Amino acid sequence: MEIIGGNRALRGEIRVPGDKSISHRSIILGSIAEGRTEIYNFLNSEDTIATIDCFRKMGVSIEVEDDKVVVEGRGLKGLNSPGSILACKNSGTTMRLMSGILVGQDFSTTLVGDDSLNNRPMNRIITPLRKMGGNIEGLDNEYPPLKISPVQKLNSIYYEMPVASAQVKSAILLASLFADGKTIVKEKALSRDHTERMLKTFGVDIYKSNELIYLNPPSELRGRNLYIPGDFSSASFFIVAALILEGSQIVIKDVGLNETRIGLIDILKKMGGNIEISNVNTLNNEPVGDILVKYSKLKGIDIKGDEIGTFIDEVPILAVASAFAEGITAIRNASELKYKESDRIKVMTNEMRKMGVAIEELKDGMIIQGNSSLKSAKLESHNDHRIAMALSIAALKANGTSYLSNHECINISFPTFFDILLENIV
Ligand SMILES: O=C(O)C1=C[C@@H](OP(=O)(O)O)[C@@H](O)[C@H](O)C1
Numbered sequence: 464m465e466i467i468g469g470n471r472a473l474r475g476e477i478r479v480p481g482d483k484s485i486s487h488r489s490i491i492l493g494s495i496a497e498g499r500t501e502i503y504n505f506l507n508s509e510d511t512i513a514t515i516d517c518f519r520k521m522g523v524s525i526e527v528e529d530d531k532v533v534v535e536g537r538g539l540k541g542l543n544s545p546g547s548i549l550a551c552k553n554s555g556t557t558m559r560l561m562s563g564i565l566v567g568q569d570f571s572t573t574l575v576g577d578d579s580l581n582n583r584p585m586n587r588i589i590t591p592l593r594k595m596g597g598n599i600e601g602l603d604n605e606y607p608p609l610k611i612s613p614v615q616k617l618n619s620i621y622y623e624m625p626v627a628s629a630q631v632k633s634a635i636l637l638a639s640l641f642a643d644g645k646t647i648v649k650e651k652a653l654s655r656d657h658t659e660r661m662l663k664t665f666g667v668d669i670y671k672s673n674e675l676i677y678l679n680p681p682s683e684l685r686g687r688n689l690y691i692p693g694d695f696s697s698a699s700f701f702i703v704a705a706l707i708l709e710g711s712q713i714v715i716k717d718v719g720l721n722e723t724r725i726g727l728i729d730i731l732k733k734m735g736g737n738i739e740i741s742n743v744n745t746l747n748n749e750p751v752g753d754i755l756v757k758y759s760k761l762k763g764i765d766i767k768g769d770e771i772g773t774f775i776d777e778v779p780i781l782a783v784a785s786a787f788a789e790g791i792t793a794i795r796n797a798s799e800l801k802y803k804e805s806d807r808i809k810v811m812t813n814e815m816r817k818m819g820v821a822i823e824e825l826k827d828g829m830i831i832q833g834n835s836s837l838k839s840a841k842l843e844s845h846n847d848h849r850i851a852m853a854l855s856i857a858a859l860k861a862n863g864t865s866y867l868s869n870h871e872c873i874n875i876s877f878p879t880f881f882d883i884l885l886e887n888i889v
């Protein structure tokens with residue numbers, strides 16, 4: 464796809480589709496609840512459809528009409544054997560969270576991914592789920608396919624997480640719904656807490672105290688209606704675009720503002736970004752509000768520490784913002800980026816270099832020299848949706864027309880990305 468650079472600006476009021484993490488969780492919890500769950504502003508994308516297809520294969524009736532989804536829950540133990548493999552496609556969230564549910568079922572399942580997911584680490588969930596008594600095996604104890612077989616019972620655990628990962632935390636919490644007592648999870652660092660919030664919304668006794676998360680297994684979850692906020696990770700591409708494109712001003716309406724997700728706002732504000740939040744409400748236990756962003760002169764920043772978990776998916780677009788900041792930006796403690804849909808450290812380093820950015824790859828991050836003037840280039844998404852979108856925004860600032868191959872992977876999380884961009888770019 465061609466992307467024309469030059470003197471462009473972003474102006475207008477936009478909405479981004481529903482949050483991907485919350486959309487996955489709404490299908491998972493709706494499927495194991497008693498009764499009907501109606502979901503509004505659902506993200507209809509390849510990743511969330513993978514989750515829907517898996518639960519449909521296990522006998523759950525799920526009707527999708529645009530962004531409204533109706534799930535007829537089958538209860539904690541009411542899923543059927545899928546009969547054949549469950550295809551998680553490109554979605555780590557689908558595979559890791561669903562494993563937590565499947566170790567508690569009375570039938571065997573095999574979970575497979577696409578080429579990217581089949582190379583992502585699974586030992587991080589295999590270890591705690593086995594500690595709970597689950598029967599789960601991976602290739603070399605590490606990679607998909609995952610084979611899960613029924614067990615007599617699951618036991619509760621106290622687990623100190625060795626990695627900061629919401630998917631691992633969620634797999635344990637979901638398995639603990641089927642365990643014989645109170646499970647306690649200690650997080651290594653703060654990670655997104657949508658599972659905890661939604662379990663509470665479905666009536667589960669779950670609470671946090673002094674860095675520990677406690678869950679008492681329920682006898683049932685009750686179906687309910689959910690409204691999904693706009694995806695902050697999708698909004699982040701437009702936030703950065705507005706900051707770096709001179710003359711820009713945009714408002715993004717009804718975006719999820721959960722503090723475990725919006726670390727990028729703090730970072731960009733420290734870099735000098737003009738960002739204002741307003742109209743904050745709480746919907747189904749999740750904060751939602753509007754974000755106003757104006758073009759700003761940014762300055763480089765040194766980023767390290769545990770809070771990286773609150774903007775891990777936004778590092779590719781943060782790297783783009785850094786290329787236009789005055790001075791040097793260093794991003795460290797981000798080694799988790801190597802285990803995403805692509806090695807996002809290596810890929811961003813190589814692709815931004817093609818545009819002339821002075822950028823150095825570190826083992827756990829990157830160092831970016833700012834004030835760059837970008838040249839147009841032949842860019843490659845590596846079939847990673849967040850790389851495709853980050854590079855598209857960077858290409859808008861280049862001195863000519865860039866070419867991005869394999870841009871279709873944006874359908875994984877944000878199928879309307881280019882439509883919204885084209886409607887609001889001047
Ligand atoms: O729980 C989730 O919905 C997610 C957790 C994060 O992954 P990790 O748990 O591997 O950090 C994030 O990168 C991913 O996009 C979605």
Ligand SMILES: C=C(OP(=O)(O)O)C(=O)O
Pocket residue numbers: 510553554555556557776803804849876
């Ligand atoms: C890492 C991501 O998702 P997942 O782990 O679900 O594939 C992402 O959306 O950036």
